[in-house]
Amino acid sequence: MPSDDTQPSDSGSATASTNGKKADIRWDTLQDRLRSSVVSISICHTFHFDHEEAYRSNATGFVVDAEQGIILSNRHVMATGPSFHKATFFNDMELFLQPTYYDPIHDFAFFRYDPADLKNSFVPKEIKLAPEKARSGMEFRIVGNNSNEKMSVHQGELSQLDRNAPNY
Numbered sequence: 103m104p105s106d107d108t109q110p111s112d113s114g115s116a117t118a119s120t121n122g123k124k125a126d127i128r129w130d131t132l133q134d135r136l137r138s139s140v141v142s143i144s145i146c147h148t149f150h151f152d153h154e155e156a157y158r159s160n161a162t163g164f165v166v167d168a169e170q171g172i173i174l175s176n177r178h179v180m181a182t183g184p185s186f187h188k189a190t191f192f193n194d195m196e197l198f199l200q201p202t203y204y205d206p207i208h209d210f211a212f213f214r215y216d217p218a219d220l221k222n223s224f225v226p227k228e229i230k231l232a233p234e235k236a237r238s239g240m241e242f243r244i245v246g247n248n249s250n251e252k253m254s255v256h257q258g259e260l261s262q263l264d265r266n267a268p269n270y
Contacts, residue, residue, distance in 0.1 A: 129243070129255065132245075133245060133253055133255070135227070136227075136229070136245050137192045137253065138165070138191065138192060138193075138224075138225075138226040138227050139164055139165045139226055139227050139228060139229045140162065140163075140164060140165075140192070140245055140246065140247065140253065141162070141163045141164070141165065141173060141189040141190060141191055141226075141247075142160055142161075142162065142163075142189070142190045142247040143160065143161045143162065143163045143173075143175060143179060143187055143188070143189055143190075143199065143213070143247075144158070144159075144160055144186075144187070144188045144190065145157075145158065145159045145160065145161060145179060145181075145185065145186075145187055146158050146185060146186040146187075147181045147183065147184075147185045148183075148184045148185060148186070160247065161175055161176065161179040161247070162175065162246035162247040163175040163179070163189060163199075163213065164229050165226045165227070165228050165229065166212075166228055166229055166230075166231060167228055168217065168225060168226050168227065168228040169217065169228075170214070170217070171214050171215040171216055171217045172202070172212055172213070172214055173189060173199065173212065173213045173214070173215065174210060174211075174212060174231075175210070175211050175212075175213065176209050176210060176211065177204045177205060177208070177209045177210055177211050178209070179211055180201045180204045180211040180213070181201075185201070186198070187199040187201065187213060189213070189215060191224070191226065192253070193224065195220065195221060195224060197215040197216070197219050197220070198215070199213040199214065199215055200213065200214045200215070201213055202214045236260060236263060237260070237263070238260060238261065238262055238263055239259065239260065239261075240259065240260045241257065241258070241259050241260075242257065242258055242259070242260060243255050243256065243257045243258075244256055244257075244258070
């Protein structure tokens with residue numbers, strides 16, 4: 103969960119808590135703030151390996167450490183065999199990713215890019231994670247690249263925090 107206490111409303115705005123005060127934030131403003139943090143990941147699994155088919159796909163990643171170049175995504179985005187991953191930032195800058203870690207039980211993976219490869223003094227903002235703020239029944243909106251669309255927004259409700267890990 104993002105750490106800025108942002109709560110959506112049906113009006114296309116979010117209510118954020120800052121120093122105990124509530125402020126209205128429009129979704130377009132929030133998207134502008136997140137734009138440099140959300141990347142589209144192109145995936146190419148080069149050949150059939152360890153029960154995974156060769157294929158090309160796209161996914162969403164989130165910059166969680168800009169200084170070290172760490173991107174968080176889902177476990178299924180990373181392959182067990184030979185593959186290529188490329189991040190495309192909102193300004194169409196592309197960088198190859200190095201798979202770093204995937205959790206064998208939970209649905210997340212980390213990729214790394216070299217921040218020195220960023221051009222034109224572009225520095226993405228990082229999204230600070232705050233899992234302690236997640237609670238069952240919480241409404242959320244997630245910004246991502248669903249079906250390779252830039253900055254799509256989907257809403258949902260967090261149904262439970264203790265679900266079983268996916269079976270890969």
